[in-house]
Amino acid sequence: MKLRKVTAAAAAALVLSLTATACGGDDNDSDTGSGSGGGGKIKIGIKYDQPGLGLKEPDGSFSGFDVDVATYVAKELGYEPNQIEFVETKSADRENALARGDVKFIAATYSINDERKQKVDFAGPYLLAHQDLLVKADSDIAKGTDLNGKNLCSVTGSTSAQNVKNDIAPKANLKEYSGYSECIAALQSGTVDAVTTDDSILAGFAAQSQYKGKFKLAGLKLSNENYGIGVKKGDTATVDKINKALEKMESDGSWDKAVKDNFGPANYKNEPAPKIGVIVK
Numbered sequence: 001m002k003l004r005k006v007t008a009a010a011a012a013a014l015v016l017s018l019t020a021t022a023c024g025g026d027d028n029d030s031d032t033g034s035g036s037g038g039g040g041k042i043k044i045g046i047k048y049d050q051p052g053l054g055l056k057e058p059d060g061s062f063s064g065f066d067v068d069v070a071t072y073v074a075k076e077l078g079y080e081p082n083q084i085e086f087v088e089t090k091s092a093d094r095e096n097a098l099a100r101g102d103v104k105f106i107a108a109t110y111s112i113n114d115e116r117k118q119k120v121d122f123a124g125p126y127l128l129a130h131q132d133l134l135v136k137a138d139s140d141i142a143k144g145t146d147l148n149g150k151n152l153c154s155v156t157g158s159t160s161a162q163n164v165k166n167d168i169a170p171k172a173n174l175k176e177y178s179g180y181s182e183c184i185a186a187l188q189s190g191t192v193d194a195v196t197t198d199d200s201i202l203a204g205f206a207a208q209s210q211y212k213g214k215f216k217l218a219g220l221k222l223s224n225e226n227y228g229i230g231v232k233k234g235d236t237a238t239v240d241k242i243n244k245a246l247e248k249m250e251s252d253g254s255w256d257k258a259v260k261d262n263f264g265p266a267n268y269k270n271e272p273a274p275k276i277g278v279i280v281k
């Protein structure tokens with residue numbers, strides 16, 4: 001069933017990309033950003049439901065570390081903030097969104113790994129996070145193996161869900177939703193006993209005023225998640241430009257400022273700025 005779904009999605013992506021080529025993908029109206037700036041727009045994929053990383057606010061504005069990184073990078077590519085159009089790219093949609101050309105690049109807690117590198121190219125890394133667990137404040141779940149036999153939530157298409165199945169807790173009853181906000185709601189209602197994904201994401205949720213004191217992070221470093229900026233496979237010119245932008249962001253103090261602004265309120269103890277081009281295994 002699962003395989004059939006993947007095959008259908010891959011076929012759909014292929015048909016779409018062939019159609020785009022046939023129609024002339026360079027049509028200005030649907031341009032995802034040529035890199036030239038000027039009066040055009042650039043479309044950037046982010047998350048909409050992850051406080052501190054990528055969040056669509058009730059007034060329609062956007063906040064978070066990924067949003068700040070994306071805005072900085074866009075500027076270096078020649079686009080002012082008012083030329084940016086943010087598009088929601090959920091975990092399972094990211095590779096297809098890039099293949100279809102829906103967005104020029106994706107900054108959405110997107111871990112670099114070999115499987116994804118077959119389908120997309122990555123600039124970065126620009127943040128190192130680690131997989132962790134979020135549980136109720138009074139929970140006695142303290143390590144990965146405590147999850148076996150428990151109800152656990154993660155997101156479809158994430159490395160977090162994959163790691164649970166592969167090695168962290170293959171016998172957990174894993175529920176996969178399309179976004180982490182749905183997992184948090186399930187934790188609050190008691191439908192699941194734990195939520196697992198990157199500590200950066202979990203810390204942002206735990207710090208929300210409505211959840212203060214209700215949840216705790218286990219503090220486990222279950223994996224290394226090297227966040228990259230995804231671009232369409234083969235667009236090495238954009239990868240190079242984004243890497244230069246990220247290096248500049250780290251050296252001119254903007255990276256530190258973005259960390260303080262976005263992770264400070266959640267009291268998230270982030271790792272130091274990664275060296276661009278170096279993946280921590």
Ligand code: GLU
Binds near residue numbers: 110111155158159225
């Ligand atoms: N960083 C992990 C991933 O890329 C988990 C967070 C997410 O789903 O965006 O899969």
